[in-house]
Amino acid sequence: MSCVGVLALALLLDALFGEPDWLWKRLPHPAVLMGRAIGWLERGFNEGDGRFMAGAIGVTVLSALAGLIGWIIPHLPFGGLWEILMVAVLLAQKSLAQHVQAVADALRQSTDEGRQAVAMIVGRDTDGMEDDAIARSAIESAAENFSDGVIAPAFWFLVAGLPGMMVYKMINTADSMIGYRNKRYEQFGKFAARVDDVMNWVPARLTAVIMLGASRRWDAWRLIRRDAPLHRSPNAGWPEAAMAATLNVALSGPRAYDGEMREFPWVNGEGARNIGAKEVDQAVDMLWSAWLVGLGVLILCAIVT
Template sequence: MMLALALILDALFGEPDWLWSRLPHPAVAMGRAVGWLDARLNRGTRRQAKGALAVALLVSGALALGAAIAWLPDFGLLEIAAAAILLAQRSLVDHVRAVADALRRGVPEGRRAVAMIVGRDTGGMDAAEVARAAIESAAENLSDGVVAPAFWFAVAGLPGMLAYKAVNTADSMIGYRTPRHEAFGRAAARLDDALNWIPARLTAVLILLVHGAWRHWPQVPADARLHRSPNAGWPEAALAPVLGVALAGPRSYDGVLQDFPWVNPAGRRDPGPAEIERASAALWRSWAGLLGLALVLAWMGR
């Protein structure tokens, strides 16, 4: 029941500015911890081992903090509040819808809005590329910002959820194949892939089921394997046929155009604000399915 309440609390309040303008958000605190470890350990020799040590320290700290919060005699209220803070449904929908609103005002504003949620180059995007980027971000972040933390809360309570968020934050900061982080960030990247393996596929199943679109399942695994990530392709491959759009395709990173294959290539390749809004609606429908699953699990555990 605590997971269901956390999902509802996040959906109602999201990330209120009045609170996080006064206090550091847990994700910010985790990011500072990752940065501190990166600055002190990512040097000299044996960087891969040092990166594994950094991840072990992050996970151990997250598990200890989660256990301490869960131990407090507050009838679970603090645990529910902490879980709600670590979910990102409301903020995800707000950011995705902001791209649709900005794109309606013009492509330059759409580029600026989508740059807030994607890591690719946005300066030369046309309207369709802005829309595809927003939809892809919606699908991927539904998995790692909502379904995955909820999954790990269901499996291992708040300690598991905090540990997942710590690893996911580390991966987003040091899990890249750059000269500085190729070795040091390998443990974070591999562990993040492992922790997201089930949630990514669960997200794809959830998207199809809540939209009555199970007929598309046979093509989802094939399309998912086209993605450079072992996990991100699954929710994208499920959402693309639901919306009737093609996702992925060529895009630019660090000034280099990369010719990625299309996901659902038969779909529309020129989506716009309307398709972004439909993706936002799909996020809420998927959230409702996840809430229903949480309630069923709570009932079964009684």
């Protein structure tokens, strides 16, 4: 089966079943195993001089091992089936939509419950958040994780098969764990962060185009091009600006990390700022609309080819 066909089936499997608790309570999720490997690497080698080189070599070796596993799986008995299942496992559409929807549902109960729900999906301080900040955080997480967790792994699967997808997931996991600009990770995680930026360059912009296609608001491209560069990340600003423009909400802006308030610029600053559960619902709808557009393109390509 072609890569396009495998990916289409995997997207459908993920949308239907997501990440079943009964399975991952008995077996370690591949992303969890990747996280454990990165944690072991960091604990053992993030010390002394030469931290950048240690991090670069370590992440390269782990990525090569991930790619090797990705090459082996399709060559196993019933390899085509295992490949479809692995691709489905490495996509995160349904689980992302569920986590974001949980924030909207919690917000309808109380602000405190909304804070608890959004704390599950963002790394910023949530204790003092009001409803509008909770909603913004959930929508931003929806946009960025749709790019990182769905479009980017799908893109790299189409480019380089399961090995490419596995390498991307290892790099992205490393970036999420050690790619921070602080005293502990600045040098050790710099390589992972830079490679992650490179690997997400095309998928981030592709995500913005897919969202435009899903909303049919092609006029919003001007706003996206204007606001995407405002983001501190060279890539995350594109899906975030696309979500902000298509929903007509203002995202980003001031927020707190580790007790320190940081003044980030607004994305689509002219959009609505007094937002809540309804706008989070709309973001979830956008996730599924964009997913459907992507799936439709894949099916069309499979038919044509």
